[in-house]
Amino acid sequence: GWGCAYRSLQTIVSWYRFQQYSSINVPSHREIQQVLVEIGDKDPSFIGSREWIGAIELSFVLDKLIGVSCKIINVRSGDELPEKCRELAIHFETQGTPVMIGGGVLAYTLLGVDYNDASGDCAFLILDPHYTGSDDLKKIVNGGWCGWKKSIDSKGRSFFLKDKFYNLLLPQRPNIV
Numbered sequence: 417g418w419g420c421a422y423r424s425l426q427t428i429v430s431w432y433r434f435q436q437y438s439s440i441n442v443p444s445h446r447e448i449q450q451v452l453v454e455i456g457d458k459d460p461s462f463i464g465s466r467e468w469i470g471a472i473e474l475s476f477v478l479d480k481l482i483g484v485s486c487k488i489i490n491v492r493s494g495d496e497l498p499e500k501c502r503e504l505a506i507h508f509e510t511q512g513t514p515v516m517i518g519g520g521v522l523a524y525t526l527l528g529v530d531y532n533d534a535s536g537d538c539a540f541l542i543l544d545p546h547y548t549g550s551d552d553l554k555k556i557v558n559g560g561w562c563g564w565k566k567s568i569d570s571k572g573r574s575f576f577l578k579d580k581f582y583n584l585l586l587p588q589r590p591n592i593v
Contacts, residue, residue, distance in 0.1 A: 418466050421523035422448055423545035424516040425474045428525070428587055429481065431514050437590050438482045451477050470518045471583035478587055489584040494519065494576025498567045500584065501538035505531040507586050514543070519582035522546075526584075530564065539564045540575075 422445045432438040443451070449465070452458040457476055458467075475486040487507075491497055497517075507515065508528050515526040528541040547561040556562050565575045576582065 418468070419445060420545040421469045421474065421516065421518055424514075424518075424523050424525040425469075425477060427543065427545070428474070428478065428514050428516065432482055432484070432587075435512075437484075440481055443477070443481065448477055451480050455480055468521070470523075471516060471585040474516055474585050475587075482590070484590050485588050487586040487588065489586065491582045491584070493578050494567070494574060494580055494582060495578050497540075497576050497582060498536075498538045501529050501531045501536075501540075502533075504529045504584075504586075511586065511589050513587040513589065515587075516585040517582055518585070520577055520580035527562075539566050541565075542575075 425448060426442045429438070429440070429442050433440070433442070446463060448469070449458065449463045452469070452473055453460055453462055455476055457473065471486075471488050475488065478484050478486060489500055489503065491500060504515065504526070507513075517524045517526050523545060525543040525545055526540055527543050530537075530539040530541070532538070542563065542565045544561045547556060547559070549555065567575055569575065
């Protein structure tokens with residue numbers, strides 16, 4: 417229940433490493449907190465705390481550690497997320513970077529979208545940073561920790577909460593000449 421945005425940030429940094437845009441090690445929770453204190457966003461007492469961070473803090477850390485800029489999309493309610501699917505599809509086509517979705521008290525990592533231009537239907541490929549356990553891909557996928565999620569499932573349940581706002585952090589590829 418704690419640290420999901422940190423783990424989402426670690427996934428994003430890992431993506432930049434695997435794409436060879438960066439060679440930095442994936443930062444620990446403490447190192448992330450230290451960056452936020454160094455840039456003046458947080459007080460020194462933040463280091464070692466269990467305080468949450470969100471999209472804005474992730475953008476600060478990515479800028480400081482890797483030098484990349486981020487776009488942030490705000491939505492007032494989980495009901496509005498499907499309206500952003502086309503924009504997210506363009507992000508994945510042009511940038512390809514994982515997206516952190518933060519809302520309420522949870523964060524998720526978005527790895528892709530399946531957007532139907534004709535019908536407007538959308539599904540989200542979610543990596544849930546709340547998973548703890550071994551690196552057993554079968555267990556992760558079969559347990560629903562990584563997979564396609566509709567905003568409304570077949571039983572009428574909402575994946576994204578209607579009464580919560582969400583911030584989507586869209587890291588950009590670095591400009592390399």
